[in-house]
Amino acid sequence: MSAAGEAARERARQAAADYAAVVASVGIDEGEALCIVEAALRSGDAAAPAVL
Numbered sequence: 001m002s003a004a005g006e007a008a009r010e011r012a013r014q015a016a017a018d019y020a021a022v023v024a025s026v027g028i029d030e031g032e033a034l035c036i037v038e039a040a041l042r043s044g045d046a047a048a049p050a051v052l
Contacts, residue, residue, distance in 0.1 A: 019033070
């Protein structure tokens with residue numbers, strides 16, 4: 001894997017860890033959290049980072 005690809009994976013991993021922390025802090029269960037991510041990926045909402 002290229003350095004750029006590795007950096008992209010690390011960025012995604014960190015974003016996922018941050019999202020998991022937010023989800024846990026607001027009490028959303030894992031199933032609902034995954035549905036939120038799937039919906040964002042399908043709708044294109046994932047293209048623009050959200051401000052938390």
